Amino acid sequence: QTVYILNGPNLNLLGKRQPEIYGKETLQDIEVACGQIAEANGLKVRFLQSNAEHQLIDWIHEAREDACGIIINPAAYTHTSVALLDALGTFERPVFEVHISNVHKRESFRHHSYVSLRADGVIAGCGAQGYELALLRLIRLLGR
Numbered sequence: 001q002t003v004y005i006l007n008g009p010n011l012n013l014l015g016k017r018q019p020e021i022y023g024k025e026t027l028q029d030i031e032v033a034c035g036q037i038a039e040a041n042g043l044k045v046r047f048l049q050s051n052a053e054h055q056l057i058d059w060i061h062e063a064r065e066d067a068c069g070i071i072i073n074p075a076a077y078t079h080t081s082v083a084l085l086d087a088l089g090t091f092e093r094p095v096f097e098v099h100i101s102n103v104h105k106r107e108s109f110r111h112h113s114y115v116s117l118r119a120d121g122v123i124a125g126c127g128a129q130g131y132e133l134a135l136l137r138l139i140r141l142l143g144r
């Protein structure tokens, strides 16, 4: 069983990008941490990042074929993308939305999420650890 962990625009710069907001951990650090948890629970991880909306949508379509769940940090597309919401609407297994920062403590345009209309759970403001927390929740839901 495979969990897709999808990351949206600018997250390739994690660790270097506004570390006072997003912390010092890189996307690779997160990939390693999630990989270890997944492996210990007999799951595989497909960990991906793109700056392009259409690429994220294509990966969600691929997830329809072989994913037991999706964990997604849609980054700025969270607040803009009906297309991403619609793509996630075609996926019939659990979806968790992760934000590294507490979006509710920030500018008002970050308070609304299209993706939350589909997400089974949302984690915000727990830093890079939010991904691990979402993965643990998914593992629990899968009964592992």
Ligand code: DQA
Pocket (backbone or CB within 6 Å): 009, 010, 073, 074, 075, 076, 077, 078, 098, 099, 100, 101, 102, 103, 110
């Ligand atoms: C983010 C929050 C978004 O508002 C922002 O556009 C991001 C990252 C987060 O992880 O805190 O790029 O999703």
